[in-house]
Amino acid sequence: MEEEISLVDLIKVLRKRRTYIITIFLLAVIGAYLFSRMSPKVYSAKAVILLPSEKGSSISAQLLQSLPITGIVGLPSGVGANYVAILKSRSAAEYVVKRLNLQNAYEAKSLQQAISILQKSVKISDTKENTIEISAEAKDPKLAADISNTYISALKDITSRFMLSSAQRERLFLEKRLKETERALSEAESRLKAFQDKYRLVSISDETKALIENMANLQSQKESTQIELDAVNSQISSLQSILSAQAELLGKDLLTITTISSDPKIQSWREKLIENEANLAILLQDYGELHPKVVELKQQIAEIKRVMKEEIERLSKALGTLSTPELFDLSVKRISLEAKLQGLTGLIERYDEKLSKLPELSLQLSRLMRDVKLQEAIYTTLSTQYEQAKISEARESVEIQVLDYAIPPEKHSKPNTMLNMLIAGVASLFLGIFLAFFLEFWKNLKEELRKDEDS
Incomplete structure (x- = not known):
């Protein structure tokens, strides 16, 4: 008949193997700290655009709503959807790369590679507050702000070409x-x-x-x-x-x-x-x-x-x-x-x-x-x-209303040392506890096998 494992038995195992658990925890936290300190700092800058009212009387605003890019899957219809689609387009990314000479900054071998790197480092999203947020990440705080603000310039340039009234x-x-x-x-x-x-x-x-x-x-x-x-x-x-x-x-x-x-x-x-x-x-x-x-x-x-x-x-x-x-x-x-x-x-x-x-x-x-x-x-x-x-x-004309221009951030956004240490600490605790029970299980299994051989 198998013995039931009580809470007291579990606590005894943890106390017995506490050295393993504490060692793994400390190594993980210290490792996360050192990794965060040694990793290159990444800065994030955000610009915010206020969307025009779709009920406005602007002829160009109405034309913008009728552009063929309206109705992209996953985006709401209207001016906001077109703005997001334009900002996410290759044309906008190419404009930013050429304007800021990012091919050299990224040490990219080609224009396409620089565009790909840029698009991965930029997040564009529309909010319930009728705004669009442009967040850019870069190793240099000024460059991060420049990227977000240049995306606004790209939006103005592309929409003005659409709106040649x-x-x-x-x-x-x-x-x-x-x-x-x-x-x-x-x-x-x-x-x-x-x-x-x-x-x-x-x-x-x-x-x-x-x-x-x-x-x-x-x-x-x-x-x-x-x-x-x-x-x-x-x-x-x-x-x-x-x-x-x-x-x-x-x-x-x-x-x-x-x-x-x-x-x-x-x-x-x-x-x-x-x-x-x-x-x-x-x-x-x-x-x-x-x-x-x-x-x-x-x-x-x-x-x-x-x-x-x-x-x-x-x-x-x-x-x-x-x-x-x-x-x-x-x-x-x-x-x-x-x-x-x-x-x-x-x-x-x-x-x-x-x-x-x-x-x-x-x-x-x-x-x-x-x-x-x-x-x-x-x-x-x-x-x-x-x-x-x-x-x-x-x-x-469709006026691009900028609610907030991006400014160079004072603190880096990545790596987040405290968050990395917290994640490493929690993960190491689970790993340490699992290892403690596994070692105890393995020890008990070997003892039972030895008893069976002796008998």
Whole structure:
């Protein structure tokens, strides 16, 4: 019959083998301490980003939610998911590696190896408090902080490339045109001054001055119309690219601008628009915005646009093509702007013809003064539109709100000496107790075998 083992027996075994247990415990704790002291110190720095409200009205914020990276498995949908996905992407890691020259810092043999090391040392997570935390580890405290903060820069850079909005494209275009116009204005002023110095002509008649002022105003309107037309063409191109893919899936044809422009009724109304836009430009110069003739002509132009839109919708249905109300509106706007541009061009040519009837020297002086006035008017128009584009771009941009930038930590995060000693101590106690019972069991087993042999 087997003897039952009591608690007293267990305690006796532990007391008997306490030397083993204490020795193993001390060796483990001292070993953990020495290991922690000798191991290279690792520092951790954390940056925190505040997520934008998904209910906001920012156009770019809404676009960011619709990016194809939304819906990654394991991540919530929306802006937060996209931010996390971008931060975890290879593109973000490559940006940080190149910006901080981490390939040399990590002594990596290749860029890919450096990226792999970086991604293992960085933890990115979103929290319930609507924030994203970027924690980076490095042997140098400043480098750890730099990595976390550079990830924020990477996020800004990548999202800005995703968010190349129409306002941003317009701002870049206007910025370029503004510089070109500034150079053209400077050259026109230089030519005028050189002519006046050579021929001692500094003034022209009041009638000619009025003619030049009108031409400058018309040229400014033409420049503004051309910029607006370029923007509409860009919007139509983007919309048609989207619709083209849908049309292919549905097996339908796409309503094109060529189809619209070739329609006889559209052509007829386009000619009326050209005439009305030219007349409107003249009336605006003579009477201003509030004159009854101006108001009446604007109403006629609006009515032509309305009828044109209805005709385009009818044409689309008759042909069975794929289209949208946005494309109808943009098509009408494009035709209207083209008509306005053509009307203004014809009007400017008529003014130029009047100018050409002046005496030779007066004609040259008038044209030089006209060039200066034209460039001044264009520069003023472009400056106004450039400022408006900057405001629109700022409204559309997705602002990365940084709650906390990472700072170099004062204390290392790894190795944690106390934690390592605690783990080693607990593990060694279990090992020591197990060894004590095993040795006692082995001793008793040998004694029983010896007794059996003797008997």
